[in-house]
Amino acid sequence: xxxxxxxxxxxxxxxxxxxxxxxxxxxxxxxxxxxxxxxxxxxxxxxxxxxxxxxxxxxxxxxxxxxxxxxxxxxxxxxxxxxxxxxxxxxxxxxxxxxxxxxxxxxxxxxxxxxxxxxxxxxxxxxxxxxxxxxxxxxxxxxxxxxxxxxxxxxxxxxxxxxxxxxxxxxxxxxxxxxxxxxxxxxxxxxxxxxxxxxxxxxxxxxxxxxxxxxxxxxxxxxxxxxxxxxxxxxxxxxxxxxxxxxxxxxxxxxxxxxxxxxxxxxxxxxxxxxxxxxxxx
Amino acid sequence: xxxxxxxxxxxxxxxxxxxxxxxxxxxxxxxxxxxxxxxxxxxxxxxxxxxxxxxxxxxxxxxxxxxxxxxxxxxxxxxxxxxxxxxxxxxxxxxxxxxxxxxxxxxxxxxxxxxxxxxxxxxxxxxxxxxxxxxxxxxxxxxxxxxxxxxxxxxxxxxxxxxxxxxxxxxxxxxxxxxxxxxxxxxxxxxxxxxxxxxxxxxxxxxxxxxxxxxxxxxxxxxxxxxxxxxxxxxxxxxxxxxxxxxxxxxxxxxxxxxxxxxxxxxxxxxxxxxxxxxxxxxxxxxxxxxxxxxxxxxxxxxxxxxxxxxxxxxxxxxxxxxxxxxxxxxxxxxxxxxxxxxxxxxxxxxxxxxxxxxxxxxxxxxxxxxxxxxxxxxxxxxxxxxxxxxxxxxxxxxxxxxxxxxxxxx
Numbered sequence: 046x047x048x049x050x051x052x053x054x055x056x057x058x059x060x061x062x063x064x065x066x067x068x069x070x071x072x073x074x075x076x077x078x079x080x081x082x083x084x085x086x087x088x089x090x091x092x093x094x095x096x097x098x099x100x101x102x103x104x105x106x107x108x109x110x111x112x113x114x115x116x117x118x119x120x121x122x123x124x125x126x127x128x129x130x131x132x133x134x135x136x137x138x139x140x141x142x143x144x145x146x147x148x149x150x151x152x153x154x155x156x157x158x159x160x161x162x163x164x165x166x167x168x169x170x171x172x173x174x175x176x177x178x179x180x181x182x183x184x185x186x187x188x189x190x191x192x193x194x195x196x197x198x199x200x201x202x203x204x205x206x207x208x209x210x211x212x213x214x215x216x217x218x219x220x221x222x223x224x225x226x227x228x229x230x231x232x233x234x235x236x237x238x239x240x241x242x243x244x245x246x247x248x249x250x251x252x253x254x255x256x257x258x259x260x261x262x263x264x265x266x267x268x269x270x271x272x273x274x275x276x277x278x279x280x281x282x283x284x285x286x287x288x289x290x291x292x293x294x295x296x297x298x299x300x301x302x303x304x305x306x307x308x309x310x311x312x313x314x315x316x317x318x319x320x321x322x323x324x325x326x327x
Numbered sequence: 328x329x330x331x332x333x334x335x336x337x338x339x340x341x342x343x344x345x346x347x348x349x350x351x352x353x354x355x356x357x358x359x360x361x362x363x364x365x366x367x368x369x370x371x372x373x374x375x376x377x378x379x380x381x382x383x384x385x386x387x388x389x390x391x392x393x394x395x396x397x398x399x400x401x402x403x404x405x406x407x408x409x410x411x412x413x414x415x416x417x418x419x420x421x422x423x424x425x426x427x428x429x430x431x432x433x434x435x436x437x438x439x440x441x442x443x444x445x446x447x448x449x450x451x452x453x454x455x456x457x458x459x460x461x462x463x464x465x466x467x468x469x470x471x472x473x474x475x476x477x478x479x480x481x482x483x484x485x486x487x488x489x490x491x492x493x494x495x496x497x498x499x500x501x502x503x504x505x506x507x508x509x510x511x512x513x514x515x516x517x518x519x520x521x522x523x524x525x526x527x528x529x530x531x532x533x534x535x536x537x538x539x540x541x542x543x544x545x546x547x548x549x550x551x552x553x554x555x556x557x558x559x560x561x562x563x564x565x566x567x568x569x570x571x572x573x574x575x576x577x578x579x580x581x582x583x584x585x586x587x588x589x590x591x592x593x594x595x596x597x598x599x600x601x602x603x604x605x606x607x608x609x610x611x612x613x614x615x616x617x618x619x620x621x622x623x624x625x626x627x628x629x630x631x632x633x634x635x636x637x638x639x640x641x642x643x644x645x646x647x648x649x650x651x652x653x654x655x656x657x658x659x660x661x662x663x664x665x666x667x668x669x670x671x672x673x674x675x676x677x678x679x680x681x682x683x684x685x686x687x688x689x690x691x692x693x694x695x696x697x698x699x700x701x702x703x704x705x706x707x708x709x710x711x712x713x714x715x716x717x718x719x720x721x722x723x724x725x726x727x728x729x730x731x732x733x734x735x736x737x738x
Contacts, residue, residue, distance in 0.1 A: 112621075112622065113491065113622045113623040114491075114496065114500050114608060114609065114623050115500070116345060116346055116500060116503045116504065116507070116609075116610075117346045117504075117507070118504075119504075123490060127490070127491075130622065135620060136620050136621075158607075159344055159607055160606050160607040160608065160615075160617070160621040161620060161621040161622075162621075163606060163607060163621060164606060164617065164619065164620055164621025165620070165621070185346055185347075186344045186345055186346055186607075186610075187344065188342065188343050188344065188345075188350070190334075191334065191342050191343065191344075208347070209346065209347040209348075210347055211346070211347045211348035211350075211351075212348075213347075213348055213349075213350075213351040213352065213510065214347055214350065214351060215351060215354075218347070218350060218351070222347065233346075233347070233348060
């Protein structure tokens with residue numbers, strides 16, 4: 046059962062996590078960038094991540110907006126986002142993706158570097174995302190102690206705001222960051238950039254434990270390096286959300302030429318991950 | 328108020344817009360630098376290296392012949408090109424390499440455009456026994472092949488970055504990504520007054536030696552303060568170093584010259600303050616060349632060292648407050664100045680520095696029109712020497728690459 050009871054802290058997506066925990070499992074978060082292999086096909090990919098192989102996939106979808114200078118992204122995401130940009134993806138396509146995801150019943154969130162929000166206008170961005178059914182935003186390069194305008198905008202439009210913590214974070218930073226989050230907190234399991242890894246990190250349970258001890262009112266998600274159902278089950282044993290990105294994106298490896306095949310692989314992996322989290326807490 | 332603030336802000340600019348994994352390292356670096364800066368033994372060690380290794384103080388040269396082309400102005404050159412490794416970059420690198428040792432780290436990484444910062448970093452790493460990797464845009468590795476070889480000779484690994492525009496911006500992204508992964512034993516030795524706090528502050532303090540020396544030399548040897556101080560601005564480290572101790576002198580005009588490339592109207596330029604807008608790039612809010620969605624626009628300059636779509640946040644602040652004036656200089660004007668200074672003074676400037684020389688000449692000619700009674704002294708930061716740019720100059724001027732005449736042969 047979920048131990049999270051403070052509705053104000055849980056916001057929209059934390060409530061999704063809480064209901065998953067009530068069902069005896071952590072939540073599964075799937076990331077894909079919008080616009081890859083092209084805008085229209087990426088919408089099919091978002092649906093596939095939610096639907097999985099037998100109707101069981103991601104509970105929350107992270108819609109990445111391609112950016113020219115992605116400091117947190119590994120090669121898999123970089124390669125896809127460079128192509129997406131070359132093929133004409135725009136910030137507003139994330140709102141279309143949010144509508145697509147919302148129509149499936151999963152909770153859409155946006156993952157974006159801050160400059161894109163700043164350029165769009167924080168209030169306008171929050172308004173348009175919320176209108177499209179978006180439930181929150183993950184900002185990997187926004188310091189939670191230096192963004193009053195984002196607090197105002199996300200509050201005004203009822204969006205969750207998720208910031209990151211890392212193994213190198215001090216207890217003070219973890220407290221500050223979690224205090225700034227609404228929904229959940231994104232803990233990076235390793236020091237490094239995104240990318241599937243063959244083994245899970247020893248640091249992952251440690252950061253989850255530290256976060257829980259510092260602020261038990263917000264769920265903790267683990268991301269970076271999760272690539273298969275077994276890893277999802279392992280991490281789901283202690284984390285409240287399991288976040289998968291590069292491994293899903295790797296399924297879209299035909300660059301659009303064999304999209305049905307790609308989507309089959311994507312559904313299969315999403316289903317495997319969902320089964321992984323479902324078996325995480327026997 | 329002294330800037331930046333404790334949180335690294337220069338007014339609305341600066342800050343720490345980086346992944347959380349780096350926040351602890353930035354806090355550690357800030358603390359280590361503050362402790363070192365307050366420690367006389369750090370200053371003693373740095374000053375010894377600056378004097379005995381780098382060759383400071385660098386002189387001021389009166390460019391008498393070149394000045395005759397500049398209205399009534401006298402052009403004076405602060406000769407950072409005479410530093411070991413050939414540019415001001417060594418000032419910053421020696422300070423940060425000593426800091427790396429103090430933090431107990433064993434490896435440095437750096438990004439470089441023209442290669443001057445990479446060569447300086449590789450040099451300091453060799454001297455102080457640090458492992459070194461330098462990231463360089465693939466395009467820059469081709470136009471600055473000589474400096475790639477110099478870094479390799481010095482023992483550094485050089486990684487060509489094939490992403491994005493394949494220039495300095497992308498080298499910086501890659502170095503940041505490396506740092507996120509290796510921060511425990513690695514210091515990211517940023518080469519400019521950009522990036523997240525404390526880099527804009529830390530690099531400024533280390534480059535400030537230029538204006539501290541220059542101000543003293545002007546008063547002692549050249550009859551008083553200059554009327555104008557000029558420097559080229561890419562990221563802006565030589566310019567902030569050259570400006571800083573003159574900021575509190577209201578009689579001294581500060582001019583930064585940005586790379587206009589083929590012209591602002593062509594879109595192929597690197598004039599960030601002139602034609603950019605406030606945004607966030609590489610960890611700081613500053614002026615950025617970006618489209619309406621906030622995607623960084625690729626910059627262009629004949630000078631790899633100025634080919635960067637951002638600028639140090641303190642320059643953004645100085646521009647906003649009006650304390651410094653920033654103007655663009657085209658590739659063509661910079662190359663004309665490059666040739667003129669070489670021919671009139673026997674000094675081959677880095678193409679970066681040639682932008683400052685061209686800007687100073689234009690300023691001198693403009694002042695001669697506007698204020699013919701003035702005989703201004705314009706002090707220019709000659710930030711680096713042009714050896715590395717010979718191949719670029721060769722192409723630009725269409726030199727045939729063969730001797731003018733063969734003599735002494737037998738019939």
